[in-house]
Amino acid sequence: MSQESWLPTLKTDTPEEGYELAVKLARKAVGMTQPDESIRKKLRPVYANNADSLTLASQVVAINFQTVAAANDYWKE
Amino acid sequence: MSQESWLPTLKTDTPEEGYELAVKLARKAVGMTQPDESIRKKLRPVYANNADSLTLASQVVAINFQTVAAANDYWKE
Amino acid sequence: MSQESWLPTLKTDTPEEGYELAVKLARKAVGMTQPDESIRKKLRPVYANNADSLTLASQVVAINFQTVAAANDYWKE
Amino acid sequence: MSQESWLPTLKTDTPEEGYELAVKLARKAVGMTQPDESIRKKLRPVYANNADSLTLASQVVAINFQTVAAANDYWKE
Amino acid sequence: MSQESWLPTLKTDTPEEGYELAVKLARKAVGMTQPDESIRKKLRPVYANNADSLTLASQVVAINFQTVAAANDYWKE
Amino acid sequence: MSQESWLPTLKTDTPEEGYELAVKLARKAVGMTQPDESIRKKLRPVYANNADSLTLASQVVAINFQTVAAANDYWKE
Numbered sequence: 001m002s003q004e005s006w007l008p009t010l011k012t013d014t015p016e017e018g019y020e021l022a023v024k025l026a027r028k029a030v031g032m033t034q035p036d037e038s039i040r041k042k043l044r045p046v047y048a049n050n051a052d053s054l055t056l057a058s059q060v061v062a063i064n065f066q067t068v069a070a071a072n073d074y075w076k077e
Numbered sequence: 078m079s080q081e082s083w084l085p086t087l088k089t090d091t092p093e094e095g096y097e098l099a100v101k102l103a104r105k106a107v108g109m110t111q112p113d114e115s116i117r118k119k120l121r122p123v124y125a126n127n128a129d130s131l132t133l134a135s136q137v138v139a140i141n142f143q144t145v146a147a148a149n150d151y152w153k154e
Numbered sequence: 155m156s157q158e159s160w161l162p163t164l165k166t167d168t169p170e171e172g173y174e175l176a177v178k179l180a181r182k183a184v185g186m187t188q189p190d191e192s193i194r195k196k197l198r199p200v201y202a203n204n205a206d207s208l209t210l211a212s213q214v215v216a217i218n219f220q221t222v223a224a225a226n227d228y229w230k231e
Numbered sequence: 232m233s234q235e236s237w238l239p240t241l242k243t244d245t246p247e248e249g250y251e252l253a254v255k256l257a258r259k260a261v262g263m264t265q266p267d268e269s270i271r272k273k274l275r276p277v278y279a280n281n282a283d284s285l286t287l288a289s290q291v292v293a294i295n296f297q298t299v300a301a302a303n304d305y306w307k308e
Numbered sequence: 309m310s311q312e313s314w315l316p317t318l319k320t321d322t323p324e325e326g327y328e329l330a331v332k333l334a335r336k337a338v339g340m341t342q343p344d345e346s347i348r349k350k351l352r353p354v355y356a357n358n359a360d361s362l363t364l365a366s367q368v369v370a371i372n373f374q375t376v377a378a379a380n381d382y383w384k385e
Numbered sequence: 386m387s388q389e390s391w392l393p394t395l396k397t398d399t400p401e402e403g404y405e406l407a408v409k410l411a412r413k414a415v416g417m418t419q420p421d422e423s424i425r426k427k428l429r430p431v432y433a434n435n436a437d438s439l440t441l442a443s444q445v446v447a448i449n450f451q452t453v454a455a456a457n458d459y460w461k462e
Binding site: 367 | 390391392393394395396410411412413414415417418419424428429431432435437438441442444445448449451452455456
């Protein structure tokens, strides 16, 4: 496993950390499609002030959280 | 497990509480994208009075409820 | 389990009742986001006469039906 | 099981029939939201001539087909 | 199983063929909603030249690929 | 298994490579719908500078990542 990997594992200690990983996964694809950080920063206030954009962003987190939660067997123990 | 965690577990006693947790999960990502509560409050009447925005919000809850329900083995017992 | 719960269980006797529960789940999130029934009633003709709104509503039901169907082991027996 | 049920079972003999059931499930929610068939008929040419509407409709079928396929154990045997 | 079926099985020999089947499933629902091929051909350049339409189409394939991949146990062997 | 296949397997060594495969799966469907690379290149700046387009693209990656992660049993070992 690379020391440099941004995603060495899907395992997290807690559900909260799992949720944060889901957010990270959602943002990663955005960064891969638009690698220019200055443009992403300009876009941020656009969607952060639009209700539907925020809901859509929450949806992507929700889908990724399904994956992370399953990978952690829902932190059942 | 942190006493402060907003998400200490995905376990709930009942399906109804699980649904409430799904709503909380949906809102959390919105709050992480737009941390300014005053802006979120201004956006609320916009989407709460738009049919498609409400449906979209319901969709995010539905996706999160899939996760919570699976985590609780669908409250089968 | 509360006598008052709107969601005491995900179990239903038949697939058809499961589908009705999925519709109920979809509507519940709408009601939680827009609790004012008079506003919801005003919005209803808007989306009930728009093809894409109807498809979007059907999508939320489909996602919730996945959950209900899994909870009932797809009514296999 | 009611003789009148529009959804007596999620079981189908073949994948093709399962796909048809997924289409039926997608349309059912539309019919429950807009019960007036004359309005639905007026809406049909609107979305049947719009590329994104067709894709969106295909998406709802895809979600329902996931459910039907799982219910049939993917017709593996 | 009908010799004529467009979907005799969800089994494929390889992931690549599974992906092609997912594309076929996505297109089938479009064809069932808009059976007139001449209209579908007119719509094609519309969405094939629109970025969001292409992403939306990719999403439907992704959902169907989940189903096909599960049906093939992810071609693990 | 063809030497030429763009998708010989869903297995990857690490979660990070799995995520890259999910991106590849998302782009493949776009390429199959719009095979003309010059058009795709013209569309890229359109969606790469639109917040909602980026979120939508991230969503397709998320759905494909669910498939890849499941195929790798979430890289649990």
